Amino acid sequence: SASDPALVERARVARERLGDRVFVLGHHYQRDEVIQFADVTGDSFKLARDAAARPGAEYIVFCGVHFMAESADILTGDAQKVVLPDLAAGCSMADMATFTQVEDCWDALEDAGIAERVVPITYMNSSADIKAFCGRHEGAVCTSSNARRALEWAFEQGEKVLFLPDQHLGRNTAVLEMGLSLDDCVVYNPHRPNGGLTQEQLENAKMILWKGHCSVHGRFTADCVDEVRARIPGVNVLVHPECRHEVVTKADYVGSTEYIIKTLQEAPAGSSWAVGTELNLVKRLGQMFPDKTVTFLDRTVCYCSTMNRIDLPHLVWALESLAAGEVVNQITVDPDTTHWAKVALDRMLALP
Numbered sequence: 001s002a003s004d005p006a007l008v009e010r011a012r013v014a015r016e017r018l019g020d021r022v023f024v025l026g027h028h029y030q031r032d033e034v035i036q037f038a039d040v041t042g043d044s045f046k047l048a049r050d051a052a053a054r055p056g057a058e059y060i061v062f063c064g065v066h067f068m069a070e071s072a073d074i075l076t077g078d079a080q081k082v083v084l085p086d087l088a089a090g091c092s093m094a095d096m097a098t099f100t101q102v103e104d105c106w107d108a109l110e111d112a113g114i115a116e117r118v119v120p121i122t123y124m125n126s127s128a129d130i131k132a133f134c135g136r137h138e139g140a141v142c143t144s145s146n147a148r149r150a151l152e153w154a155f156e157q158g159e160k161v162l163f164l165p166d167q168h169l170g171r172n173t174a175v176l177e178m179g180l181s182l183d184d185c186v187v188y189n190p191h192r193p194n195g196g197l198t199q200e201q202l203e204n205a206k207m208i209l210w211k212g213h214c215s216v217h218g219r220f221t222a223d224c225v226d227e228v229r230a231r232i233p234g235v236n237v238l239v240h241p242e243c244r245h246e247v248v249t250k251a252d253y254v255g256s257t258e259y260i261i262k263t264l265q266e267a268p269a270g271s272s273w274a275v276g277t278e279l280n281l282v283k284r285l286g287q288m289f290p291d292k293t294v295t296f297l298d299r300t301v302c303y304c305s306t307m308n309r310i311d312l313p314h315l316v317w318a319l320e321s322l323a324a325g326e327v328v329n330q331i332t333v334d335p336d337t338t339h340w341a342k343v344a345l346d347r348m349l350a351l352p
C-alpha cells in the first residue's frame with residue numbers, strides 16, 4: 001500500500017485542500033512515503049525550533065514520535081492543534097523514565113544530601129512531565145545537537161548533572177566531548193533501591209546517568225565497526241551519539257541526524273561511509289548522494305518500529321480528517337506541565 005498511487009494522490013489532494021491551514025513536520029527517521037509530504041524535515045532540535053515557525057497554521061501534523069509532538073504542542077500557541085497520525089508512535093527510550101521513577105530518584109538524591117548540587121538535564125526523548133520536572137528543578141532539555149552546550153551550561157549552575165534518560169548520549173558527551181572520565185559517570189538504575197548506588201558513588205559522581213537507551217542504536221556494536229573497516233578499506237564511520245560508548249569511541253564522526261546529513265553532503269565524491277543510525281535515514285542518504293558509497297553499519301535490518309508507525313495510510317487518514325473538519329489524534333499537554341516544560345525547553349533554545 002505504501003507506494004499506492006491512489007494513496008499518494010489522496011494525500012496530495014487533502015494537503016492541497018488544507019493549504020496554509022496545515023504545516024507538516026517530518027523527522028529524518030520517517031519513511032520516504034511520508035517525508036515527501038513534509039513542509040519541513042529535521043532533527044529533534046530543528047523540528048522543536050520550527051514547530052512555532054508557522055503561527056498561522058491551524059494544524060501541525062507531526063510525522064515523528066509522541067515526545068516530539070508533545071514538544072511541538074508546548075512550544076506553540078493554544079490556537080494551533082498538533083496531530084500525531086498514529087498514537088502508537090511512542091519511543092521505547094522515553095518510556096524508560098517515568099515521572100514517578102524520576103521523583104523517586106530525586107528523593108534518593110535528597111536523602112544522600114546532594115540534590116541541591118545536581119542539575120537535571122533531560123534529552124528531548126522524554127515525556128513532557130519529565131521536561132517539566134527539569135524546568136521546576138532549574139534544569140533544561142537538550143538534544144543530540146546541543147548536548148555539550150547544555151552540559152557546559154549545567155556545570156556552570158551546579159556541580160553534578162542528572163542526565164535523563166539516555167545513558168549513552170550523556171556518557172558520550174561528557175567523556176568524548178568534555179574531557180570527563182568514565183569514573184566521573186555512574187548509572188542510576190530505577191529498578192533498584194537508591195538506583196543501585198552507594199552514598200560514596202553518588203558523592204563522587206559528576207554525571208549521574210539514567211539507565212535508559214535507544215533499542216535501535218543499541219544494536220550497533222564495536223564489532224560492527226571493526227567488520228566494516230575490514231570490509232571497506234578507507235571507510236568513514238559516522239554514528240549517532242545514542243550508540244554505545246565503545247561504538248562512538250571507534251567511530252570517525254558522531255552527531256545528530258541533521259549533522260549526519262550535512263557531513264555526507266560535504267563529503268568528497270567517491271568517499272565511502274558506514275552510517276550507524278536508523279535505516280530509513282541511511283537508505284535515503286544513499287539516494288541523496290549517489291556519488292558516495294553509503295553502507296549501513298549493521299548487517300541486519302534496523303528500523304525504528306515506532307517511527308515507522310507513521311505510514312502513508314495514517315497520514316492520508318489524518319489529512320483527510322482535518323480537511324473534513326475533524327481533528328483526530330490531537331496531542332495536548334496540560335497547562336501546568338506545559339508551563340514548566342517550556343521553561344526547560346526555552347533554556348535549551350537560549351543556549352549560545
Ligand code: 13P
Binds near residue numbers: 042143144214255
Ligand atoms: P536527532 O534527530 O535529534 O538526532 O534524534 C534522533 C532520535 O533518535 C530521535 O528519536
Ligand code: SF4
Binds near residue numbers: 029091093304305306
Ligand atoms: Fe526512540 Fe530510538 Fe526510535 Fe529515536 S530511534 S524514537 S530514540 S526508539
